[in-house]
Amino acid sequence: MPKLAVLMTPDRAADVCDPQTRQLLDDRFETTWAGAEHASGPLTLDSEAIPGLVNNADIVLTSWGTPHLRKGLWDDGHGPKVVAHAAGSVKKLIDPAILGEGVAVFSAGPRIAWSVGEYCLASMLTLARRLPRFDHAIRAGGWKQTAFRGHELAGAKVGIIGASSTARALITLLKPFGCDVVVYDPYLKPDRADDLQVRTATLEETLQSRFVSIHVPNVPETEGMISRKLIERLRDETVVINSSRGPAIDQQALLDHVLEGRLYAALDVYDPEPPKFDAATLEAPNLLLSPHIAGDTAEGHLALAGYVLADVLAYLENGTRGPSYVDPAVWSIAA
Structure with a gap:
C-alpha cells in the first residue's frame, strides 16, 4: 500500500477533501496527516517539519499553505515519487529541479x-x-x-x-x-x-x-x-x-x-x-x-483532493498521465 503524507493543516484538509476522498485515503494509502497526534507530539507544517513528514513517503498531498518543497528533500534518494497538489499552480510550491529527479507532479488546476x-x-x-x-x-x-x-x-x-x-x-x-x-x-x-x-x-x-x-x-x-x-x-x-x-x-x-x-x-x-x-x-x-474568487466554489474546493488523487492512482497503476499531470515540457509557460 503506497505511503502518503498529507502536507496541509486540518482546516485546509476539511476544505479540499470530501468524505469520499477521506475514505479513499484510508482504503488505498498508508496515510500520515500533518497535525495528527503522534507519540512525539503533533506534526506541524513549518518548513523544518517537512523532512520528517515526507521521509519514506511515496506520495505527498499538498494544497494552499504547504511550505515550499525544495530539491534538498530528495537528495538522499528517499523522497516521494509523486507530488499531488490539491490546488492550482505548483510553481511556488516546488523547486522545478525536482522534476529532474523522476518526480511526477499533479495539480488540481484543471x-x-x-x-x-x-x-x-x-x-x-x-x-x-x-x-x-x-x-x-x-x-x-x-x-x-x-x-x-x-x-x-x-x-x-x-x-x-x-x-x-x-x-x-x-x-x-x-x-x-x-x-x-x-x-x-x-x-x-x-x-x-x-x-x-x-x-x-x-x-x-x-x-x-x-x-x-x-x-x-x-x-x-x-x-x-x-x-x-x-x-x-x-x-x-x-x-x-x-x-x-x-x-x-x-x-x-x-x-x-x-x-x-x-x-x-x-x-x-x-x-x-x-x-x-x-x-x-x-x-x-x-x-x-470580485476579490480573486473566480475559482473558489464550495463544490470545487471539496473536489480538489479527490480529483488529483484519481489521476495519481491511474499513474501508479499503469502510467496514465491524466489531465492533472504537470508536463515538465511546458513548465515555462504554465500558470
Missing part, C-alpha cells in the same frame, strides 16, 4: 478551471444584459431605462486570450450559445484548435470581439500584453473579463474607458492585489468586481 469558466460565463451574461446598471438604476428609485438595452450572448463573437485550462472550460460552457469563438494563443496548434471547435487569430483580431476573456499565465511574455493602445481600439460596449492575472492588461487604461462608459469589465484579478479604487470606480455600474 478542476479549478471549471469554476473559473463558470465565473466567466456568469460575468458575460451579467454584463451583456446590463444587470448591474439596471440594479443601480432601481436602487436609485428608477424603473425601466430607455437609454440602454441589454444584449444576448447567443451567436456573439467571443475573443479568448490564451488557450489555458480555464479558457477550455469556458469554451465548453459557451457551446450551447453558438458563439463565434476566436482564440489568440501562439502555442495553440491547428489540430488542437480544431478539437476545440474554435478558430485562431492574431491578438488584434481577437480583441475585436463583443466579449473578450483573458486566460494567460503570469509570465514575462504576458505582462502588459493588452496595452492602452489596444484597449483604445476595442469596439464600443465590449465586455472585458480578466480572471487570469492582473499584470496581463493595462488596468488603469481599461478603467479609464469603463468610467467613460465606453466599455464594460469584470475584474477578478488586479495589479496590485488587493486593489485600491476611488469612489467613482467603485460606483461604476458597468464594472463588476
